[in-house]
Amino acid sequence: xxxxxxxxxxxxxxxxxxxxxxxxxxxxxxxxAGLGARRPWKLMFDFRSLxxxxxxxxxxxxxxxxxxxxxxxxAIIVLLILFLxxxxxxxxxxxxxxxxxxxxxxYFLRDEPLVLFGRTVDDRIVLIVLSVVTIxxxxxxxxxxxxxxxxxxxxxxxxxxxxxxxxxxxxVGEENAGLMTGPAGSSA
Numbered sequence: 001x002x003x004x005x006x007x008x009x010x011x012x013x014x015x016x017x018x019x020x021x022x023x024x025x026x027x028x029x030x031x032x033a034g035l036g037a038r039r040p041w042k043l044m045f046d047f048r049s050l051x052x053x054x055x056x057x058x059x060x061x062x063x064x065x066x067x068x069x070x071x072x073x074x075a076i077i078v079l080l081i082l083f084l085x086x087x088x089x090x091x092x093x094x095x096x097x098x099x100x101x102x103x104x105x106x107y108f109l110r111d112e113p114l115v116l117f118g119r120t121v122d123d124r125i126v127l128i129v130l131s132v133v134t135i136x137x138x139x140x141x142x143x144x145x146x147x148x149x150x151x152x153x154x155x156x157x158x159x160x161x162x163x164x165x166x167x168x169x170x171x172v173g174e175e176n177a178g179l180m181t182g183p184a185g186s187s188a
Contacts, residue, residue: 026111044073049166059163066162074162078154085150092143099134106130 053059067074086093106114107126114121138147 026109039070039073041073044070044161044165050164051166053163062165062167063159063162065167066165067158069167070162070165074158077157078151081154081157082147082150085146085153086143089141089143089146092138092141092146095137095141099130099137103130103134 053062082096083093086096107123107130113123114126138144
């Protein structure tokens with residue numbers, strides 16, 4: 001049996017290099033899968049699909065439906081607005097980037113539970129600690145008002161788009177159908 005042109009995967013001389021390469025490959029796959037949930041920008045900003053809702057109930061239905069349908073696009077918009085608001089506060093921007101890296105490695109891209117000093121740390125504890133550390137560090141950079149204003153602007157932009165965007169031309173797959181239902185399983 002010949003093995004010309006094959007790359008051995010299990011008999012690598014340095015196990016840590018292959019493990020870190022595998023971790024990076026898994027991280028890339030997860031990021032691509034997350035960005036794959038993004039809807040096309042052309043569909044999101046189709047001006048023929050923008051009009052006013054017929055009432056408050058219709059506006060809430062549109063808001064709920066579009067928030068679930070365009071959630072990845074809206075997350076990108078919120079992060080972009082937050083990033084732009086921190087351009088004039090480079091220390092805050094550095095803190096945000098460092099904390100984003102911490103969130104990616106400690107929370108989003110982990111396959112196994114986090115183990116510290118031989119004890120398994122619950123995901124809720126990791127979530128709470130990362131949230132508190134992120135908030136405290138961003139408040140210590142004295143960009144609190146910029147962050148709050150950026151988040152307020154983001155919420156307004158997302159809410160305005162979600163209430164103006166018609167939902168008749170949007171088709172939801174089965175994986176997102178649970179997000180579109182109201183209480184008692186009635187469709188929204």
